[in-house]
Amino acid sequence: MNNSNIENIVYKKRTAHAGKSDFPQIEKYGIQSDSEVDDYLFEKSRILDMEGTDRTKYTIYGILIVLPVLVISAIPDKNLPWGSNSLFVAIAIGLLLVAIEKAIILTIQKFRLQKIYNECIENYVNDVIKYEESNS
Secondary structure, eight states, X not given: OOGGGHHHHHHHHHHHHTXXXXXXXXXXXXXXXXXXXXXXHHHHHHHHTTTXXXXXXXXXXXXXXXXXXXXXXXXXXXXXXXGGGHHHHHHHHHHHHHHHHHHHHHXXXXXXXXXXXXXXXXXXXXXXXXXHHHOO
């Protein structure tokens, strides 16, 4: 399941099964209100979506890969540090930049998710998802 749209999935399931007696009730999880769950899921989705759309991600990745190639193309051929292999080194540097960018984004996401983590709401959300899967 894609975590970035978990907010919509849980909302739809809560709406569809709200009146059922065996459906998870927020009070049993120590949650004060529906808005507390909604706010938590909104924030979690926002953090998970911070990279943007696939189009945005791939545009950034492409720029990061091409940037070292552009820099190396500005250097005269006789001054290239790796000779005829300079293009491959530049592409490797670009791929390294992509990996670094991805690692930074994942680190930021992990830190922010840890900061907002609420075990009661996570348990509730997991039970809502399991309920739908076992009773559909």
